[in-house]
Amino acid sequence: MKPSDEGTSSTTERVIRTYLALVSGSSEVGITDLATATGMSKAVVHRIIGHFVDYGLAARNPVTRRYSLGPKSFALAEAVRPKQVLSTCARPFMEYLYELTGETITLTQRVNFHHLYVSQIESPHEIHISVALGTDVPLTVGSCGLCQLAFLDQETIDLILRIPRKKYTDATVTDDATIRARLDDIRRDGYSVTSGERVSLCTSIATPILAGNHNPIGSLGVACLDSRFPLIDRQMLIQETKRAASQIGKKVLAASHPTLP
Known part of the structure; x- marks a missing residue:
């Protein structure tokens, strides 16, 4: 045309x-x-x-x-910028985890009480986990959401847990007391592991990306089929994912505030 x-x-x-x-x-x-x-x-x-x-x-x-x-155009640019900064800062670490595990690596960005999948590197396995970018999921569901929810302030957590929750699969945890107990464990350990709670037959390990006074801005996750999870060195994966998420948080903070030492 x-x-x-x-x-x-x-x-x-x-x-x-x-x-x-x-x-x-x-x-x-x-x-x-x-x-x-x-x-x-x-x-x-x-x-x-x-x-x-x-x-x-x-x-x-x-x-x-x-x-x-006009002003709305500049507001749109500012709204997009954090997602671009996070994706850019996270990419090298996502590539590293991909090479280390051969599984799908996901990156999510927190938006209020939800989080969005903004980037991923898909596993080369013929059968693997894949998430549609832009998928919007409550923070109460799955490892990527729970690891962020755990590091919010208690008042915000209480508000989020007052919102009715739906079951994505038979394994989705919706009980208030159980979720709160899991959040305590996540705060202590610095990561979350779930199996089949959002996507059946999928195990996911995720760590929060914290920036600015330990504020969760997103998550870094590794997702694989339940059947392949036992083949992965769990302790190594947790350690490397936590290390990568920590570095991403520092880079995002530096990129957002370039004058900070």
């Missing part, structure tokens, strides 16, 4: 093209600039940019009548 072919271009595509032109333009761009960059008519661009202004994605200079990125 040619950029100028407005007749067959979808509304969504026109909006995306206009926004990308705004982002890649100079500090301020005019309607004519955007129309030229997108190959669309000035009337169409004017209508789209008007919606951007309404939603704060663009700002209009009343003097020059030109447009620049």
Whole structure:
């Protein structure tokens, strides 16, 4: 499809093209600039940019009548940045654990009372564990969530445990007292192990990634089939995963606050 072919271009595509032109333009761009960059008519661009202004994605200079990125665009960039920093800092350590174990390595990012899978390296085994990136899971389920939940303050833990919990598998633990006892163990040991609680036939070891006053920002996990878990040196895996998560936390903190010693 040619950029100028407005007749067959979808509304969504026109909006995306206009926004990308705004982002890649100079500090301020005019309607004519955007129309030229997108190959669309000035009337169409004017209508789209008007919606951007309404939603704060663009700002209009009343003097020059030109447009620049708005406050919501900068807010979106700031929201994405922590995920990029975490993934970038974690990647070398994920590669290391992958080479060490040959199993799937996962990285999650905490978002309030949940966590999202933001990166993974899949095991080369023909049958292996794989998680769809962007999967949103409560902190009460699975090793990757529990290891973060354990290091939150008690008030936040109490709030989270007041939320109704569903069973993902027959093995999912939902009992309040049992979860609290497990959190005590995780705080003491610094890692969590679960089997089949979120995904059947899957064992996972995870450690929290802590940054800034021991605040959990995510988790680093190793996931494998239950049948292969006994073949792994458990103590070695725990030690190396904890070491890697600690280093990731330090790198994230340094990247977020480059002026800190």
